[in-house]
Amino acid sequence: MTLVMKFGGTSVGDAAAMRRTAGLIAHSQKEMGATAVVVSAMSKVTDLLLRGAHGAAVGDEDGFRQAARELREKHGAAVNELLARHPERPAVAAELNQFIDRFEALCQAVLILGELTPRALDAVSGMGEQMSARILAAYLRREGYDAQALDAAELIVTDNNFQSAAPLMPETAAQCQRRLRPLLDSGVIPIITGFIGATVDGVLTTLGRGGSDYSAAILGQALAANEVWIWTDVDGVMTADPRYVPTARTIPQLTYREVAELAYYGAKVLHPKTIRPVIENGIPLRIKNSFNPDHPGTLIVGDNVAANGAIKAVTAVANLALITVEGKGMMGVPGIAARAFGAVADKQVSVLLISQASSEQSISFAVPGDAAERVIASLEQAFAAELQRQDVDRIWAQREVTIVTVVGAGMRGTPGIAGQIFSALGQNGVNVIAIAQGSSECGISLVVDAADGGTAVNHIHALI
Ligand code: ASP
Ligand code: MG
Secondary structure, three states: OEEEEEEOHHHHOOHHHHHHHHHHHHHHHHHHOEEEEEEOOOOOHHHHHHHHHHHHHOOOHHHHHHHHHHHHHHHHHHHHHHOOOOOOHHHHHHHHHHHHHHHHHHHHHHHHHOOOOHHHHHHHHOHHHHHHHHHHHHHHHHOOOOEEEEOHHHOOEEOOOOOOOOEOHHHHHHHHHHHHHHHHHOOOEEEEEOOEEEEOOOOEEEOOOOOHHHHHHHHHHHOOOOEEEEEEOOOOOEOOOOOOOOOOOEOOEEEHHHHHHHHHOOOOOOOHHHHHHHHHOOOOEEEEEOOOOOOOOEEEEOOOOOOOOOOOEEEEEEEEEEEEEEOHHHOOOOOHHHHHHHHHHHOOOOOOEEEEOOOOOEEEEEEEHHHHHHHHHHHHHHOHHHHHHOOOOEEEEEEEEEEEEEEOHHHOOOOOHHHHHHHHHHHOOOOEEEEEEOOOOOEEEEEEEHHHHHHHHHHHHOOO
């Protein structure tokens, strides 16, 4: 059995969190066998590093000196508490100070040059993980476990797209077999830096903000792990946002496509890109709560698994506007939609939902509310001739709308789900302005007036 576990910033955020995390790691290795651990930087550390570097680029020396002081204090406090009276303490403290010295030296160089390259940003921002991994590994050794900090720069080989590097999987798998597998086989617990990798030439890269989840999935695939566990501070993915729906509960199992649909419509779940490596290889991924470790959390699996239950979750995205282009002269004219979306894309605005009536007399789509003016101006320009000829009668926005999305792969092939949803809304006085169903039939999205958003979510949730 090989398990990859990832702990986020709050799970290593201070000495107390690291102690709890160490306990979970030790327990897992005992119960499950070979366990590779991926850690994020201590909470807020990546932000501090980035802010310091960006400040340096515009001449703010005080800013990065202050950031360095905060970094020394935060890591120093964790080391002093976790490694008190431990012979390794001075060496670990010295190593961390070297990282922070280097942070200051890099910022100083940026300050003098007045230029911050993506490559320098990666060198700076990856230090948080390099520090947290060293502290946690030393603490585990103190507790009697054979743990070893390992830089993912030695394991994850990436392209040189700094700040958002993509893994080169065959190279990464080879590195993991060479460098990581022997450690696991000999009972060592590797504590691996999340977020970072290195190019073929060994230059440090990062996988993008929040990239430690991605690191865990990449390593899971490279090791052909049996499972990947993402430890966080909630009991997995919820059926709805508990701030709006008090009866929301954990979803025991989700498919990859459901996760993608939920993520797209604003639910706080793992980014689909980050989990694709494991899901495509049939490796189950579990989201668990490090503050409530006995809870089974949410299991994410591939798509070819029988879905249990029809509706799994309901989400809402607020602060949107629904833009409509309408006119009798649009019927049967090819290219209207292409030109409309071209005009939206020109303004760098992304469209969240599209709906067209079969009469082809109107086409509606949802965009972020603060983009509505820009989009309408752009559309009016694109359709100036049609507006003049009155082939297009009107381009207008309904402001303050919310998209409510109902997600569940089991909706496919289960008749009547849409009916239940619309009855629930109708009975409770919610007017549906527009509808869209993805072709995967794994979600239905409804546009409602912003004032009805909460009511809609709660009544649909009652159907789960
Ligand atoms: N520390 C990195 C970040 O804050 C990566 C992560 O936490 O996943 O973006
Ligand atoms: Mg994260």
